[in-house]
Amino acid sequence: xxxxxxxxxxxxxxxxxxxxxxxxxxxxxxxxxxxxxxxxxxxxxxxxxxxxxxxxxxxxxxxxxxxxxxxxxxxxxxxxxxxxxxxxxxxxxxxxxxxxxxxxxxxxxxxxxxxxxxxxxxxxxxxxxxxxxxxxxxxxx
Amino acid sequence: xxxxxxxxxxxxxxxxxxxxxxxxxxxxxxxxxxxxxxxxxxxxxxxxxxxxxxxxxxxxxxxxxxxxxxxxxxxxxxxxxxxxxxxxxxxxxxxxxxxxxxxxxxxxxxxxxxxxxxxxxxxxxxxxxxxxxxxxxxxxxxxxxxx
Numbered sequence: 538x539x540x541x542x543x544x545x546x547x548x549x550x551x552x553x554x555x556x557x558x559x560x561x562x563x564x565x566x567x568x569x570x571x572x573x574x575x576x577x578x579x580x581x582x583x584x585x586x587x588x589x590x591x592x593x594x595x596x597x598x599x600x601x602x603x604x605x606x607x608x609x610x611x612x613x614x615x616x617x618x619x620x621x622x623x624x625x626x627x628x629x630x631x632x633x634x635x636x637x638x639x640x641x642x643x644x645x646x647x648x649x650x651x652x653x654x655x656x657x658x659x660x661x662x663x664x665x666x667x668x669x670x671x672x673x674x675x676x677x678x
Numbered sequence: 679x680x681x682x683x684x685x686x687x688x689x690x691x692x693x694x695x696x697x698x699x700x701x702x703x704x705x706x707x708x709x710x711x712x713x714x715x716x717x718x719x720x721x722x723x724x725x726x727x728x729x730x731x732x733x734x735x736x737x738x739x740x741x742x743x744x745x746x747x748x749x750x751x752x753x754x755x756x757x758x759x760x761x762x763x764x765x766x767x768x769x770x771x772x773x774x775x776x777x778x779x780x781x782x783x784x785x786x787x788x789x790x791x792x793x794x795x796x797x798x799x800x801x802x803x804x805x806x807x808x809x810x811x812x813x814x815x816x817x818x819x820x821x822x823x824x825x
Contacts, residue, residue: 541699545719548698549726555690556727557734562683564748566755567691569785570809577809587684592788594688599696600792609696611790612704612781613797619779624787624801626776628808631784633769633816635758638783639691641770642724647731648757655762656770661710663774668710671779 556643563587568640569595570631578632630660680750692789698723701790703781710778765816 556567565587572588575581581588603609614620631637634656636645641660645653699705699719708717738754747753760766777783780801782790787802794801 539719541705541717541719542722545698545700545722546726548694548696548700549723549728550730551690551694551697552723553727553730553734555687555694557730558683558690559687560731560734560748560754561737562749563680563687564750564752564754567687569691569783569788573784573788573806574809574812577806578813587680590681591684591688594685595692595785595788596791597692598689599692599701599789602693602696603793609701609790609793611701611794611798613794613801614703614780615797617797617800620797620801621804623776623780623782624804625808626772626779627783627787627801628776628805628810629812629815630769630771630773630776630808632809632812633765633819634773635760635766635769637773637785638777639785643727643731646724647728648735650757652758652760652762652766656766659767659770660774660777663771664710664778665712665774667775667778668707669713672711673713 552639553643553647556639559591560644566640566644568636568644570628570637571635571640574628574632634660683750691785694727695786695789698726701786701794706781706783706786707778765819768819 559565559567572581572591576585576588599609627637634641636653636656638657638660641650641653641656646657695701700723705717705719708715709720711717741747742754773783782798782801784805787798787805790798791802
């Protein structure tokens with residue numbers, strides 16, 4: 538048993554509670570890629586205020602907590618090519634698939650949605666294969 | 679009121695991502711690194727998140743049977759009728775590849791923007807660029823299927 542697992546579970550309960558509030562009160566799916574993506578493609582124009590307020594809190598609150606706690610570390614790679622390629626793939630992929638870890642993962646699996654379950658299996662598998670290939674075959678990332 | 683609860687959900691989501699360690703790319707990459715020093719934390723996060731949400735879907739279904747919708751009005755999100763499409767499969771595979779390369783998915787990418795430095799900002803801009811080109815790629819995939 539690792540303390541990080543306990544923090545993981547606690548943080549997970551918070552993430553799920555946030556999604557439950559967004560569903561039961563606002564009637565919406567708390568999917569990060571959809572909330573941003575439908576602002577980007579402007580299909581979410583009519584609910585733009587709700588999305589922007591959500592995003593402001595999503596960015597601002599962890600920022601404030603991290604600042605109060607003396608900083609947090611993301612350990613993101615310093616390789617700019619990898620950062621840009623990864624960002625492009627995440628943005629393109631989540632819009633094609635209509636969801637990411639929060640939408641398909643948290644909200645989809647808990648609804649026993651076949652699309653959410655298939656998407657989650659595929660992105661975890663693709664992530665695992667990519668990691669094995671890059672880290673253990675190429676020796677990088 | 680909608681804005682208040684949207685802010686509340688965003689705040690709890692962001693705090694949860696930070697507390698769970700999911701804005702630390704080492705933990706996410708550790709979960710995907712099955713052949714290395716595997717880190718199971720993400721499974722605890724996912725399990726913890728699915729519990730309240732599974733309950734929420736049950737509450738929503740019960741309220742719907744009683745003719746009630748979400749607290750602030752409107753309707754609950756309908757189930758997608760799309761089924762398992764090629765776009766879903768291709769998109770999920772591309773997303774998984776990018777997720778592994780950087781260790782960030784859309785939620786944590788935004789939650790860590792305040793302390794993620796220049797790299798975090800560049801990732802987010804590249805992600806938005808990927809979202810901008812997505813409709814064109816989707817159209818090409820459709821055209822490819824037809825031809």
